[in-house]
Amino acid sequence: xxxxxxxIRPALAERVDDIAVTDDVEVFEVTGxxxxxxxxxxxxxxxxxxxxxxxxxxxxxxGCGKSTVLRCFNRMNxxxxxxxxxxxxxxxxxxxxxxxxxxxxxRRRIGMVFQKPNPFPKSIYDNIAYGPRIAGIKADLDGIVxxxxxxxxxxxxAKDRLRTSALGLSGGQQQRLCIARAIAVSPDxxxxxxxxxSLDPIAxxxxxxxxxxxxxxxxxxxxxxxxxQAARVSDRTAFFTAEVHGPTGQRRGRLVExxxxxxxxxxxxxxxxxxxxxxxxx
Amino acid sequence: MPPFAAETLxxxxxxxxxxxxxxxxxxxxxxxxxxxxxxxxxxVSTTNAAWPAFSxxxxxxxxxxxxxxxxxxxxxxxxxxxxxxxxxxxxxLAVPVSIGISLYITEVAPPRLRKPVIYTxxxxxxxxxxxxxxxxxxxxAPWIDPRYESIAGWFxxxxxxxxxxxxxxxxxxxxxxxxxxxxxxxxPIITSLTREVLTTVxxxxxxxxxxxxxxxxxxxxxxxxxxxxxxxxxxxxxxxxRAMGETIAVALVIGSSSVVSARLFNPGDAMAAVIAxxxxxxxxxxxxxLIGLGVVLFFITFFINSLARVWITRGRRRAGIL
Ligand SMILES: Nc1ncnc2c1ncn2[C@@H]1O[C@H](COP(=O)(O)OP(=O)(O)OP(=O)(O)O)[C@@H](O)[C@H]1O
Ligand SMILES: [Mg+2]
Numbered sequence: 001x002x003x004x005x006x007x008i009r010p011a012l013a014e015r016v017d018d019i020a021v022t023d024d025v026e027v028f029e030v031t032g033x034x035x036x037x038x039x040x041x042x043x044x045x046x047x048x049x050x051x052x053x054x055x056x057x058x059x060x061x062x063g064c065g066k067s068t069v070l071r072c073f074n075r076m077n078x079x080x081x082x083x084x085x086x087x088x089x090x091x092x093x094x095x096x097x098x099x100x101x102x103x104x105x106x107r108r109r110i111g112m113v114f115q116k117p118n119p120f121p122k123s124i125y126d127n128i129a130y131g132p133r134i135a136g137i138k139a140d141l142d143g144i145v146x147x148x149x150x151x152x153x154x155x156x157x158a159k160d161r162l163r164t165s166a167l168g169l170s171g172g173q174q175q176r177l178c179i180a181r182a183i184a185v186s187p188d189x190x191x192x193x194x195x196x197x198s199l200d201p202i203a204x205x206x207x208x209x210x211x212x213x214x215x216x217x218x219x220x221x222x223x224x225x226x227x228x229q230a231a232r233v234s235d236r237t238a239f240f241t242a243e244v245h246g247p248t249g250q251r252r253g254r255l256v257e258x259x260x261x262x263x264x265x266x267x268x269x270x271x272x273x274x275x276x277x278x279x280x281x282x
Numbered sequence: 283m284p285p286f287a288a289e290t291l292x293x294x295x296x297x298x299x300x301x302x303x304x305x306x307x308x309x310x311x312x313x314x315x316x317x318x319x320x321x322x323x324x325x326v327s328t329t330n331a332a333w334p335a336f337s338x339x340x341x342x343x344x345x346x347x348x349x350x351x352x353x354x355x356x357x358x359x360x361x362x363x364x365x366x367x368x369x370x371x372x373x374x375l376a377v378p379v380s381i382g383i384s385l386y387i388t389e390v391a392p393p394r395l396r397k398p399v400i401y402t403x404x405x406x407x408x409x410x411x412x413x414x415x416x417x418x419x420x421x422x423a424p425w426i427d428p429r430y431e432s433i434a435g436w437f438x439x440x441x442x443x444x445x446x447x448x449x450x451x452x453x454x455x456x457x458x459x460x461x462x463x464x465x466x467x468x469x470p471i472i473t474s475l476t477r478e479v480l481t482t483v484x485x486x487x488x489x490x491x492x493x494x495x496x497x498x499x500x501x502x503x504x505x506x507x508x509x510x511x512x513x514x515x516x517x518x519x520x521x522x523x524r525a526m527g528e529t530i531a532v533a534l535v536i537g538s539s540s541v542v543s544a545r546l547f548n549p550g551d552a553m554a555a556v557i558a559x560x561x562x563x564x565x566x567x568x569x570x571x572l573i574g575l576g577v578v579l580f581f582i583t584f585f586i587n588s589l590a591r592v593w594i595t596r597g598r599r600r601a602g603i604l
Contacts, residue, residue, distance in 0.1 A: 079492060081393070108495030118490040121508045130504050131494040178490070185494060 012231045012265055025052040027189060027219045028073060032087035035068050035077065041245075042068050043253030046087070048238060050189075055211060055220045057230035057261065060240035061276070065253030066223045069240070070191050072096075073221065074110040075103035108135060111182035115194040117174035119166035119181070124149075124158050127166045127177060131185035144184055151214060152180035153206050172203030179210065183218070190214075192222040196229065208233050227277055230261065237264040239273045325580065332574035334567050343574060349540040349556075356571035358578050360542045364457065364552040365579070368532060369525040371461025371546070372468055377518055379465075380472035388480040389502060400477070407470035415531035418463040423454035423535060430458065430547045445544055455537035458546040463535050464528050468521040475520060479513030480506060512594040519590035523583055529554040553579045 027050050034044035043065030050056050058066040068077070075096060077083040089096045096106055108131075119127050128145045137144070145162070149155040154176040158169075166177055175195060182190060192211075196204040204226075211220055211233050224230050230237050238258040245252035257270045268274045329336075336343055339356050346357025387399055430452045437443040483506050491501035507514075537549020538559060553575045561572055 074493065076489065076493060079489065104495050104497050106495075107493055112493035114486060114490065114493075116486055118484070118486040120487065120490065120505055122504075130491075130496075134494070134496055134500045134504070181490075181494065 012262060026050070027052050027092065029090040029093075030072075030087070031090075033069065033072060033089060034086045035065070035072065036084050036086075037080070038082040038084075040250060041252050043240070046255045048255065048258055050219060050221060051236075052219050053215060053217070054235040055215055055222060055233050057234035057237045058221065058223045058240060059225070059227060059230050059237060059276070060253075060256075061242065062225075063251070063253075064240040064242040066240055067193050068253070070112075070193055070221060070223055073189065073191055074107050074112055075101075076107075076112065078103050108185055109187055110189040110191060111185065111187035112191045113175070113178050113182050113193070113195045115197050117171060117178050117198070119169070119174050119177050121165065121167055123163045124166045124169070124177060125162040127181050128184045131181060135185055148180040148184040149177075151183060151210070152176045153210050154180055172199045172206070175199060175203070175207065176210070179207070183214065187218070189219045189221070192220065194223050194225060197225065204229070227265070231265050234261045237261045239264060239268075239270075239276060241272055241276070325577075328573055328577050328580070332570050332577050335570035335574045338567055339571070343571070344578070347540070347542045351568055354567060356567070356574070358553070358571075358575050360540045361551050361553045361556050361575060362578060362582065363542045364536065364550040365526055365554070365582070367457050367546070367550070368460045368464055368528075368536065368552050369522055371458060372464035372525040373518065373522055375462065375465035376469045376472055376521060380469050380476055380517075380521075381514065383469075383473045384477040384480050385502060385506075387477055389498065389506070403470045403473050407474060411467060411528060411531040412534075414463055414467050415534035418459060418531060418535040419455065422463065423459050425454075426459060426462075427452065427454035430454070430456070434547060446546055448545065448547070452547040453537055453549050455535050455549055456547050457536065457543075457550045460532045460536040460550075460552070461546075463531050464525045467528065467531060468524050471524060472517050472521040475517035476510075476514050479510045479517060482513070483509045515590060515594050519587060522586060522590075526579065526583055526586075527554055529558045533558045 028048065030046055030048040030050075033046040033048075035042050046069060058070065060066055068083075071077045071080075071083075072085055072089055073091075073096070077085055085097055091106070091110070094101065120130060122130070125145055128148050129141045132141060132144050146155060146159075149158055154173060157173060158177070161168075166174065169177060175198070179190075179195070196207055199207065208229065211222070214220075222230075222234065236259065239256045240253055241256050242251040242253045244250070257264065257268060257273045259269070263269075264273060265277055268277065335356055338354070339346070343356060343358055345359060346355070347360040347363075348355045348357045349360060350356075383399075383403065387396055391399060434444075434448045434452055437447040487505040487509060488501055491505040496504055532552050533555035536551055536555055538551050538555070539549040540551050540556075541548070543550060557572050557575055561569070564572055
């Protein structure tokens with residue numbers, strides 16, 4: 001028995017909320033997704049369904065393509081010249097990669113929080129107001145700023161310094177600011193790529209708490225290397241891995257297993273998942 | 283392994299590293315101070331050489347617009363004004379174009395087009411200013427002259443503007459022509475510096491803007507420009523320094539007339555150009571007065587540069603970059 005195994009089950013047991021697999025509305029329907037960077041296929045054959053108001057966690061070893069898949073949900077791969085996406089990503093039934101789809105509009109509906117906090121070199125207020133402003137919202141910016149910061153759990157710390165530079169905040173505060181900035185445009189989905197990897201346990205706890213709070217309004221996909229975190233917050237978990245593919249010896253990412261978080265962590269169907277979550281990987 | 287001897291941590295003053303370190307320190311201190319000393323010496327010797335003019339003219343040297351060599355009346359104001367007007371015209375024209383080109387290179391142009399554009403711009407920066415001046419006076423001024431006439435025509439009935447853009451007889455060699463030529467000269471410099479500043483914008487910042495649904499222009503406004511504001515200001519100030527100090531090109535195209543005039547299409551003169559045009563034939567107080575122009579130019583550039591420094595530092599502190 002490894003350490004990891006001892007850690008995850010209590011994390012599952014201690015969950016403050018129930019794992020809520022609603023099967024309500026499908027937000028994303030991914031079929032046959034493959035992404036290549038020029039000649040190298042990073043990941044292929046991904047089929048996934050993401051449901052509304054659930055938290056889906058992506059776990060897996062480094063380099064297996066979690067971030068790559070995540071970037072397909074808001075067309076961020078468009079910004080990488082070498083990236084080519086194949087397959088289909090339906091968002092409420094519309095293929096995001098349909099040529100008629102405007103990526104700018106997509107990203108207003110589907111927000112993203114990055115691994116490293118990336119506040120703009122502007123005031124805290126202007127950071128939050130940036131999204132609403134470019135979306136053409138002029139009314140009650142003050143209210144939007146307050147509400148977003150409150151939801152991100154930063155209002156009390158920031159309310160007296162809204163006009164000061166966001167770069168003066170601590171790393172954890174900056175990350176909560178980035179979450180506030182993402183939710184200020186009232187997106188439908190929030191994509192989070194290792195949002196807590198540079199944060200201490202307390203700041204991490206706050207962000208997890210925040211995710212649980214906002215999950216009633218948002219669909220969240222979170223990439224995490226912290227399996228306890230996946231067990232604590234997510235409703236469903238997707239386990240990816242990278243395997244040597246074909247005679248070239250190139251490693252290519254695969255979706256191994258996608259299921260209810262409880263099942264993935266206590267009774268996974270695939271032995272590779274079992275090996276990974278119990279720390280016997282590789 | 284022998285037990286660790288704590289004494290080895292104590293400063294060993296004979297170690298070679300320590301000696302090199304000291305030598306390096308003294309060399310850099312000397313180098314640093316020699317720059318200051320040189321600056322001080324230039325200031326002292328020029329002020330000294332200009333002193334006869336300063337003492338003979340008194341405050342009039344700075345407040346009078348009369349520059350009458352036979353009468354021995356020397357007032358620098360008209361030329362200081364000319365320098366400022368030419369620099370302002372040059373900046374107004376060059377800054378937007380330079381920022382536009384740098385944004386094009388860093389954010390818009392397809393990667394394979396970037397290198398050639400950068401090379402071309404850098405090449406323009408290496409052309410000697412006398413070439414720009416000759417082109418300005420032989421080709422550009424005759425070509426632009428009739429165009430000034432028609433522009434003046436548009437503003438005929440608009441108050442203020444009919445002074446600024448009129449003042450017949452209009453001349454191809456004028457403040458405006460000097461400003462345009464200087465703008466062409468400083469555009470490559472400001473572009474190069476601005477481009478370098480823009481490439482330092484972290485891609486995480488740009489992705490952050492795109493991820494909220496910014497278009498390219500909104501991303502530039504939200505992420506690129508706020509991050510680069512200080513650097514762009516510095517680039518503009520270096521351009522301004524060049525514009526104010528530009529001598530030979532301005533001397534060729536400004537028309538050499540010592541008037542304080544708001545009429546941009548009329549000939550005027552600027553400090554550096556006056557010095558270049560008149561220094562050879564000058565003697566005595568006349569020469570002292572020309573050197574005095576140099577001292578004034580020195581102080582104006584110094585003042586503007588210091589102002590820029592303060593401004594950049596304040597801007598950075600406000601953005602929290604420092
Ligand atoms: N911009 C890029 N250009 C070329 N290859 C890339 C690029 N981004 C990612 N890759 C490759 O795609 C594969 C998957 O990368 P990705 O970043 O999606 O992995 P990941 O699962 O998010 O890893 P990590 O857990 O370390 O963040 C890797 O082999 C990586 O080298
Ligand atoms: Mg990643």
